[in-house]
Each structure stands twice: as C-alpha cells, then as structure tokens.
Amino acid sequence: MIKTQTPAIDKAVQIFSYLSQQGGATFSQIYQDVNLPKSTTSSLLASLVAHGLLRQDKNKYYLGLRLYEFGKRAEETFDIKKLALEPLTQLRDITKLTCHLGVLQGAEAIYLSKLESPGAIVVRSWIGKKLSLYSSGLGKALLAWMSDKEIDRLLPDENFKIYTATTIPNKTELKKELAQIREQGWAFDNGEDSEEVNCIAAPIFNKEKHVIAAISISGVSFQVSAERVPQLTKMALATARTISEEVQKY
Incomplete structure (x- = not known):
C-alpha cells in the first residue's frame, strides 16, 4: 500500500482496489479485509457513494460509474x-x-x-x-x-x-x-x-x-x-x- 500525506485518499484507493478485485462486497467484508476501522469505513463508504464513486445495492458496495467516466476521460487524454x-x-x-x-x-x-x-x-x-x-x-x-x-x-x-x-x-x-x-x-x-x-x-x-x-x-x-x-x-x-x-x- 502506498502511503501519502492524505490518509483519507489512501484509504479510499484501498477500497477501490479491493472492490475492483472482488466485484462487490459488504460493509463487514470491506473493513475486515481492507483492515480499516469500522467508523472510518462507514464514513468513507457514505462519502464515496454520495459522489458516485461507489454504488450501493442492498447490503453490497460496487465501483461506481463515475470512476468509469473518469477512466474514459483519462484514456482519451x-x-x-x-x-x-x-x-x-x-x-x-x-x-x-x-x-x-x-x-x-x-x-x-x-x-x-x-x-x-x-x-x-x-x-x-x-x-x-x-x-x-x-x-x-x-x-x-x-x-x-x-x-x-x-x-x-x-x-x-x-x-x-x-x-x-x-x-x-x-x-x-x-x-x-x-x-x-x-x-x-x-x-x-x-x-x-x-x-x-x-x-x-x-x-x-x-x-x-x-x-x-x-x-x-x-x-x-x-x-x-x-x-x-x-x-x-x-x-x-x-x-x-x-x-x-x-x-x-x-
């Protein structure tokens, strides 16, 4: 894991990497497998869902379409x-x-x-x-x-x-x-x-x-x-x- 001076971004990237491998995961799976505190995981997931970077379907979280939009734009440039x-x-x-x-x-x-x-x-x-x-x-x-x-x-x-x-x-x-x-x-x-x-x-x-x-x-x-x-x-x-x-x- 790469650590920078912005821990929140580092943790968000950990979650993105984990979900990209798993396809989808529950709250418990994410905080246990990514090794993050429950409170940190909860607030991060809520923020990422609000920004469209993740999507929530029932009790599981998945990568959001906004990441796809960013990825396509990065690819184009x-x-x-x-x-x-x-x-x-x-x-x-x-x-x-x-x-x-x-x-x-x-x-x-x-x-x-x-x-x-x-x-x-x-x-x-x-x-x-x-x-x-x-x-x-x-x-x-x-x-x-x-x-x-x-x-x-x-x-x-x-x-x-x-x-x-x-x-x-x-x-x-x-x-x-x-x-x-x-x-x-x-x-x-x-x-x-x-x-x-x-x-x-x-x-x-x-x-x-x-x-x-x-x-x-x-x-x-x-x-x-x-x-x-x-x-x-x-x-x-x-x-x-x-x-x-x-x-x-x-």
Missing part, C-alpha cells in the same frame, strides 16, 4: 495509447502473438492496450490489469532505466513474493538483471509471472530519454521459444523505437 496503436497492431500482425502497451502506475505496471493474438492460444490478460514490476517483462523494462533510489522506493523489500519456479527472488538479483536489460535494451520474462508464458518487452522513451511506457510480445513457451527470441526481440525493439519517435514529436 493519454496520447501514447493512440500513438502506439498502429505500430503495435503491425507487430501483432507480423508476430501473430499478443501485444501489450503498459505504463507505471504506483508500484505496479498496468496494461493500457492489448492486441489479441489471432491464434487459438490466448494469453489471459486485459486492459487495466496490474503487473508485478519484478516478475513481468514489461515491468522490468519500466524499471531498468530508473535510479537505484527510485527502484528502492517502488520495491522497498529485499525479498519478493515468488509466483513460479523462475521468479526473481530478491532485489539484489533483480538489480543485476536490470543492469543487463539496460545494456541490451530489452527485457525478458521467462515464465516468471505466470508459468509457461514468456514475454519480450522494450521501453518507450520521451524527449528527455526517460522511459514513459513499454510494449511487450507475449505467448506460451513454445511460441516465444529460445530459437525465436532473437527475431522477436528485433521486432519489439523496432516497434518501440517507432513509438518513441512519435512520442518525441510532442
């Missing part, structure tokens, strides 16, 4: 999604694999776009899905050009939650890999976030040469095999350069 659409579509059409565009949001990566593979094998993901920064190719591509101070702020713990047998176990090992990613220009997820799903990711740079987003090519292990990685990497890097050039015009 985020130009990088529009700038990336054509190059990313071409990448999907050439590779026949699922392609994503993602950005940093708090201490996680989040998908802004997903272009589904035309094949029968589907990688389970969706627009708005949050990703671990250390176990996903896209997350590592976003992290790699950050300073150690920034990385430590986003990932304060030395040891990481393990998702699969290949998940990077700690920050020391991650920083070694991030140095390699900076040198080679791209990141790889070897089934580290989800077993049997591999991912190649490349960063998108703005005018100041800061990484503002990343793209990825994802598929099951035989689709993104060791033999195919060099070819896919070249295509991912070329697409990321094209998008970076478009971003840098603004």
